[in-house]
Amino acid sequence: MSKNDSHFFNIFSLVLGILIVTAILLFALSRSVGQNTQLTYLANDPRNVQKVAERIQSPARIAVAGNDNTSLTIAAIAGAPMPVLAVPTDGISTYEAVCSVCHDAGIGGAPKSGSKELWSPRIAQGKATLYQHALLGYQGKDGVMPAKGGRADLSDELIKSAIDHMVKLAQ
Numbered sequence: 694m695s696k697n698d699s700h701f702f703n704i705f706s707l708v709l710g711i712l713i714v715t716a717i718l719l720f721a722l723s724r725s726v727g728q729n730t731q732l733t734y735l736a737n738d739p740r741n742v743q744k745v746a747e748r749i750q751s752p753a754r755i756a757v758a759g760n761d762n763t764s765l766t767i768a769a770i771a772g773a774p775m776p777v778l779a780v781p782t783d784g785i786s787t788y789e790a791v792c793s794v795c796h797d798a799g800i801g802g803a804p805k806s807g808s809k810e811l812w813s814p815r816i817a818q819g820k821a822t823l824y825q826h827a828l829l830g831y832q833g834k835d836g837v838m839p840a841k842g843g844r845a846d847l848s849d850e851l852i853k854s855a856i857d858h859m860v861k862l863a864q
């Protein structure tokens with residue numbers, strides 16, 4: 694080995710040694726700092742323990758037979774609009790939930806509710822015709838009235854009471 698080589702080797706070893714010692718010191722320092730903050734915080738702070746439990750809990754919740762499963766019931770969201778497919782219970786709620794979409798504003802040629810002018814010739818056809826047209830749907834000169842307003846799941850009785858309600862609105 695030449696003199697230059699061994700000089701380089703000594704300096705290089707020295708620098709390497711200093712870096713290793715620095716790394717070990719930094720590691721020890723971070724451990725001792727962490728000991729007093731992170732580790733005790735993670736394990737002992739109830740808020741943190743709760744947060745961690747929330748984050749790692751399974752997204753699926755399982756009802757177990759024989760246990761109290763009331764916490765699993767899906768709560769209605771406060772202030773949310775009535776679900777579109779809510780099942781109405783009488784003529785007025787049927788009208789509000791289904792028919793008003795078109796008939797309130799007269800959309801697509803639908804005779805506007807409450808308009809005597811638009812409704813009197815229709816009422817003059819007789820209720821049987823109105824029932825039949827609304828229950829089975831029909832294509833008139835103003836537009837298409839879908840069968841049951843598109844809610845085939847509703848009973849004939851509900852649709853008929855909705856028609857009665859609409860007829861009353863126009864009298």
Ligand code: HEC
Pocket residue numbers: 787788791792793794795796800801802803804815818822823824826827831832833834835836837838839841842843852855856859
């Ligand atoms: C998608 C829009 C739409 C919805 C929803 C709708 N209608 Fe209609 N309805 C129409 C249109 C359009 C007409 C007019 C058709 C024509 O005469 O050209 C009509 C006409 C009618 C008529 C008059 C029928 C006649 O013989 O003159 C009745 C009664 C009626 N609808 C009842 C209802 C009821 C009850 C509901 C709810 C269950 C409902 N409609 C929902 C569009 C709608």
